[in-house]
Amino acid sequence: MSDAGAVDEGPRLVRGVGFVVDADGTTNVAARPVVALCRCAASSRRPWCDGTHRVLAQRGLTPVSDAGRTGP
Amino acid sequence: MRAPTPRGPLGETVHDYLTRPGLRALGLPDHWPVSTDEDRALALWTLYELSYRGFDDVDDALEWDPALLALRGRLEQDLERRLRRAWTAWDGPRDLPGIVDHDLSGGEGTSSFVRRRATADDVRAILVQKSVYHLKESDPHGFVLPRLEPGPKAALAELQYDELGNGDPGRLHAHLFAQALEAAGLDPTYGAYVDQATEATLTLNNAMSLFCLHRRLRHAAMGHLAAFEATSSLPSADMVRGLRRLGFDEAVVRYYDEHVEADAVHEHLAARDICGRMTGGDPALEDEVGFGAFTCVDLEARSAAELVPAEAAA
Numbered sequence: 001m002s003d004a005g006a007v008d009e010g011p012r013l014v015r016g017v018g019f020v021v022d023a024d025g026t027t028n029v030a031a032r033p034v035v036a037l038c039r040c041a042a043s044s045r046r047p048w049c050d051g052t053h054r055v056l057a058q059r060g061l062t063p064v065s066d067a068g069r070t071g072p
Numbered sequence: 073m074r075a076p077t078p079r080g081p082l083g084e085t086v087h088d089y090l091t092r093p094g095l096r097a098l099g100l101p102d103h104w105p106v107s108t109d110e111d112r113a114l115a116l117w118t119l120y121e122l123s124y125r126g127f128d129d130v131d132d133a134l135e136w137d138p139a140l141l142a143l144r145g146r147l148e149q150d151l152e153r154r155l156r157r158a159w160t161a162w163d164g165p166r167d168l169p170g171i172v173d174h175d176l177s178g179g180e181g182t183s184s185f186v187r188r189r190a191t192a193d194d195v196r197a198i199l200v201q202k203s204v205y206h207l208k209e210s211d212p213h214g215f216v217l218p219r220l221e222p223g224p225k226a227a228l229a230e231l232q233y234d235e236l237g238n239g240d241p242g243r244l245h246a247h248l249f250a251q252a253l254e255a256a257g258l259d260p261t262y263g264a265y266v267d268q269a270t271e272a273t274l275t276l277n278n279a280m281s282l283f284c285l286h287r288r289l290r291h292a293a294m295g296h297l298a299a300f301e302a303t304s305s306l307p308s309a310d311m312v313r314g315l316r317r318l319g320f321d322e323a324v325v326r327y328y329d330e331h332v333e334a335d336a337v338h339e340h341l342a343a344r345d346i347c348g349r350m351t352g353g354d355p356a357l358e359d360e361v362g363f364g365a366f367t368c369v370d371l372e373a374r375s376a377a378e379l380v381p382a383e384a385a386a
Contacts, residue, residue, distance in 0.1 A: 007340045032234050036337045044309070049336040051305030058177055 004034060009057050011036035011049035020047045073263030075127045076118060080111025086118060089140070090130045100139045104146075113274035116147040117266070120281040123215075124208055125262060148282055152289075155279060158370060159363045166362045168295060168343055172302040175369040183307035185380040186314030195318060198379050199256055200265045201273045205280070206249040206327075207262050210235035212284035213297055219287045220350070224294070227345030231301075231338050245334075248327045255323035272378055276371040283364055291350055291357050295364025298342035303369060304335035 004013035013036055020028045020037065028047055036049035043050045075091055078084045082104055088095050107115075121127065122135040134140060164174050180188075182198050190198075210232055217228055237244035250260035259265070269277075283293035308331035315325045351357035 005344075007344065010340065011336065013337065013340055032238060032334065032337065034230060034234070034337050034341065036333070036340065045333055048333045049305075050309060050332050051336050051339075054173070054176060054306065058173065 006039065007036075010053050011039055013037075022047050073121075073125065073127055073261070073266070074129045076114060076263075076266045078111070079114050080107045081105035082107040082111045082115045083118070086115045086140075086143070090118070090127070090134060093131070100143055110271040110274075112147055112150065113271050113278060114269075116144065116151065116278050117269075117274045119144040119147070120278060120285070121263075123281075123285065124211060148286075151275070151278060151282055155282075155367050156363065159366050162366055162370075166366075167358065168298055168302075168347060168361055168365045171362060171365045171369060172299055175299070175303050175373070176306065178373070180380055180383075181307060181373070182376045182379050183310035183314070185376075187310040187317070188314070189383070190314060190318070192318050192320070194379075194381075195315065195320070196256055196258060199253060199258060200268055201270065201375065201379060203249070203253060203258070203265050204269045204273050205277055207246050207260075209246045209249065211246075212280045213293070215284045216290050216293050219290050220346075223349035224346045227341050227349065228294070231297075231341045231346070234334055234338065243330075245327075245330070248330060252324045252327040255321035270375070270378055272371065272375040276375055279367050279371055283367075289360075289364075291347075291360035292364030292367070294342065294346050294350060295361030296368040297364075298339065298347050298361070299365035299368040300372075301335045301342045302339035303372070305332055305339065308332045308335065 001014060001016040004015045006012040013034055015034045017030045017035060019030055020035070022028060038046050038049045038053075040053040040056055042052045042056055044052065075087055078087045085100065089100060119140055122130070122132075122140070126132050126135070165171050186195055186198065213228065213232060217225060217232070220228060233239075235245050237247070241247060250262075253260040280293075280296060283289045283296055308328045311328035312325055312332065315328065347361045351361060
């Protein structure tokens, strides 16, 4: 697996993960070679990004954090 | 697919040339009859299709016929001039993120229409128009790949690998869309609805082929792709809600559901790793990316305006 970098006010892209275990202990299987991990904690598809950070940014909110709920 | 039914004098001439070898010796006329935008758009779409899948009733060798290429060149010049005129006249944001944000905060598009108030027949009418591109989803961008430097090339290949199913034909996005059409009671055959495609739909498809088939327009091609991907995740989630509201089959929902997460990845690959690496901050190249991005959202909005009826006054 390799870190493909965080996007300003957006998700963190990670390449080559098989699955992500979230804070609840649930295992989420990665369906594609590069995945976007939610950093705003507002995605309805956590741990995956669904673009919701854009809505937050448009409302003047920027709650992005790597200490969010997406796990390692 | 057979060559589409012409919609005017230019289309008639092209159709005859393509399908009646006996008439080919006469060549194509030097001067074109006055034709409508729709006639020209379908003629250009037909000429472009020779480079994708071709037609059952047309000789494959005509893809490189000099007379047809000369006509295509003239139609392309006309299209590019119109697209650049619109970009010059645009007084909104001129950078990729600005264009995307402006579009996402704009009025009702087809997806919010589907989420809120479309009928099942409205949805089918939308799928019919969308089918012209979605059944060849990502195909135009394949033409751009050999023209890129290693940085953006690797990123486009990564994006396309996902679009093309990650090695599984069953997950190819164009295939998922065909399954969606069938599950919605529509014809999943490639090209089935070209005769019903509006001028806006044809022009939107022609713009992609124009950008992707000309090496000099590769920055506009990738700007278009980046805007397309960045304006897809949230609207796809709206489509999922609307399709479920209307009780559509899960195969229809699945196509849009796949795009919520896929395009949340693709938009960053396209904006940062493809466009960012291609321009390296050069303002002239960034303007070309902006031109492509603007063309994408502008033509999509024009198409949506035809598909979304005005809300009835209360």
